[in-house]
Amino acid sequence: MKYSALSLFANALSGHKKWPQQWPDATPKKSYDVIIVGAGGHGLGAAYYLARKHGITNVAVIEKGWLGGGNTGRNTTIIRSNYLYDESARIYDHAVDLWDGLSQEINYNVMFSKRGVLMLAHSVHDVQSFQRHIHANRLNGVDNRWLTAEEAKAFCPPLNISKDARYPILGAALQQRAGTARHDSVAWGYARAAAALGVDIIQNCAVTGIKRGADGAVEGVETERGFIGAKKIGVSAAGNSSVIMEMAGLRFPLESYPLQALVSEPIKPVMPCVVMSNSVHAYISQSDKGELVIGAGTDQYVSYSQRGALHIIEETLASICEIFPLFKRMRMLRTWGGVVDVTPDRSPILGKTPVPGLFVNCGWGTGGFKATPGAADLLAYTIAKDQPHPINAPFNLERFTGGRLIDEAAAAAVAH
Amino acid sequence: MLLIRCPYCQEERPEIEFSYAGEAHIARPLNPDDLSDESWAEYLFIRSNRRGLHYERWLHAHGCAQFFNALRDTVSDKFETTYKIGEARPQVKK
Ligand SMILES: Cc1cc2nc3c(=O)[nH]c(=O)nc-3n(C[C@H](O)[C@H](O)[C@H](O)COP(=O)(O)OP(=O)(O)OC[C@H]3O[C@@H](n4cnc5c(N)ncnc54)[C@H](O)[C@@H]3O)c2cc1C
Numbered sequence: 001m002k003y004s005a006l007s008l009f010a011n012a013l014s015g016h017k018k019w020p021q022q023w024p025d026a027t028p029k030k031s032y033d034v035i036i037v038g039a040g041g042h043g044l045g046a047a048y049y050l051a052r053k054h055g056i057t058n059v060a061v062i063e064k065g066w067l068g069g070g071n072t073g074r075n076t077t078i079i080r081s082n083y084l085y086d087e088s089a090r091i092y093d094h095a096v097d098l099w100d101g102l103s104q105e106i107n108y109n110v111m112f113s114k115r116g117v118l119m120l121a122h123s124v125h126d127v128q129s130f131q132r133h134i135h136a137n138r139l140n141g142v143d144n145r146w147l148t149a150e151e152a153k154a155f156c157p158p159l160n161i162s163k164d165a166r167y168p169i170l171g172a173a174l175q176q177r178a179g180t181a182r183h184d185s186v187a188w189g190y191a192r193a194a195a196a197l198g199v200d201i202i203q204n205c206a207v208t209g210i211k212r213g214a215d216g217a218v219e220g221v222e223t224e225r226g227f228i229g230a231k232k233i234g235v236s237a238a239g240n241s242s243v244i245m246e247m248a249g250l251r252f253p254l255e256s257y258p259l260q261a262l263v264s265e266p267i268k269p270v271m272p273c274v275v276m277s278n279s280v281h282a283y284i285s286q287s288d289k290g291e292l293v294i295g296a297g298t299d300q301y302v303s304y305s306q307r308g309a310l311h312i313i314e315e316t317l318a319s320i321c322e323i324f325p326l327f328k329r330m331r332m333l334r335t336w337g338g339v340v341d342v343t344p345d346r347s348p349i350l351g352k353t354p355v356p357g358l359f360v361n362c363g364w365g366t367g368g369f370k371a372t373p374g375a376a377d378l379l380a381y382t383i384a385k386d387q388p389h390p391i392n393a394p395f396n397l398e399r400f401t402g403g404r405l406i407d408e409a410a411a412a413a414v415a416h
Numbered sequence: 417m418l419l420i421r422c423p424y425c426q427e428e429r430p431e432i433e434f435s436y437a438g439e440a441h442i443a444r445p446l447n448p449d450d451l452s453d454e455s456w457a458e459y460l461f462i463r464s465n466r467r468g469l470h471y472e473r474w475l476h477a478h479g480c481a482q483f484f485n486a487l488r489d490t491v492s493d494k495f496e497t498t499y500k501i502g503e504a505r506p507q508v509k510k
């Protein structure tokens with residue numbers, strides 16, 4: 001069923017009791033042309049683009065928990081593309097291009113809102129590095145501009161720009177084209193659109209092994225519900241990528257860390273945009289429900305626990321209260337954590353692997369929600385053509401051997 | 417917050433006194449000139465990132481300022497043991 005004003009009206013007449021199921025819960029077939037491991041936004045999107053753009057519809061997405069229950073459903077939904085290097089500008093801007101028409105394309109409101117992302121500069125070093133980013137971005141045709149402290153305050157009135165603030169604001173970089181989207185809708189929308197094209201979505205079915213033939217090529221996956229065959233496997237398992245790659249005998253340049261977020265009680269609209277402060281690890285926006293959505297920094301140690309320590313969010317909230325004294329008396333309602341897979345250069349790995357038939361999309365770390373449609377599209381392309389698209393070609397695994405890193409870590413001096 | 421037992425101070429202290437220092441038992445190559453690109457990549461970038469028992473280094477930064485090793489379960493975050501640098505790694509019972 002196509003969602004429209006008309007279908008909304010018709011269903012209102014029957015008390016919203018007759019909406020059809022959005023996607024069926026599939027039982028696994030014996031084999032598929034392509035298996036995607038991980039039903040996050042990236043994996044579901046890849047299945048959708050395989051079917052939609054490449055005509056490959058005999059596809060299964062296999063998920064150990066529930067669809068969208070990983071980082072897709074846990075992140076603070078910041079979308080931006082003002083990264084430093086040419087390769088990054090291309091891959092993140094490609095995603096923003098796709099975000100633009102996504103709701104219409106998949107007939108599902110992902111609530112992409114270009115409310116603007118402000119990145120605060122607190123020191124001379126920040127000012128210089130942001131201005132370098134702005135110049136590099138402009139050369140790459142990526143929107144980004146410099147605001148003075150007063151201009152930043154005019155754009156985002158809750159900011160405290162007083163000179164004696166604990167974290168003085170010397171200015172900010174504004175990407176107007178950036179913003180947020182509704183994370184769950186992204187997973188649900190892709191799931192529904194992919195299922196409508198024939199993709200099987202198999203939940204509660206952890207992949208426990210990858211079977212390889214005598215020639216080394218993949219033959220399928222072992223799962224909690226038995227063996228499922230496929231000549232092509234795309235792994236999009238975020239925090240658990242190392243675990244899956246090890247099933248194929250591969251060791252990866254990844255480490256998985258807890259990353260936390262939290263939301264406040266809902267209040268009337270007060271935050272017009274997204275504000276990020278990399279130096280103090282605080283990220284904040286307001287959801288349409290009215291909650292302040294706040295992102296913290298990672299814990300320092302490798303962990304798959306999906307929970308972080310209290311002192312990390314205490315530090316983040318202390319910074320938020322300094323930057324926005326207005327929020328001091330608000331109460332926080334919920335906190336949670338995800339597991340993020342971080343590469344040494346803080347850029348993703350998206351492409352082929354040394355194992356024939358095995359493809360990978362990982363290493364998006366603390367910042368891959370923004371890339372969801374782009375990563376999904378490029379993973380689908382790479383699987384369908386058995387070669388990377390020019391946009392993701394530089395994001396190969398071999399760069400860690402050859403030395404051609406895409407060092408956004410050094411460029412930003414922090415993750416994100 | 418984790419509680420971590422420093423094997424030098426012989427005391428269990430809160431995590432904020434410590435800095436994490438990555439996977440343990442990754443030896444610096446003795447023959448850097450002869451190393452292949454693959455071996456450099458392995459040494460610099462490849463990590464076991466184990467889901468389960470993980471050998472790792474910690475620094476008691478706001479204490480005795482010494483590095484030590486630990487064996488910790490990365491799913492429960494529970495420390496199995498901590499031990500001094502130079503001591504053999506405790507074997508993991510399968
Ligand atoms: C607190 C937090 C805040 C963040 N904030 C932002 C932000 O503001 N902006 C931004 O761009 N990014 C952000 N990120 C990062 C972003 O969420 C991730 O980079 C991105 O969501 C990863 O891609 P994904 O959605 O496909 O991963 P996921 O949704 O995690 O999907 C991976 C799936 O693989 C499944 N899986 C794992 N192992 C197996 C197995 N053995 N068998 C079957 N399935 C398996 C998992 O259950 C999971 O559903 C944040 C992350 C966190 C945790």
Ligand SMILES: [Zn+2]
Nearest residue numbers: 422425476480
């Ligand atoms: Zn000590």
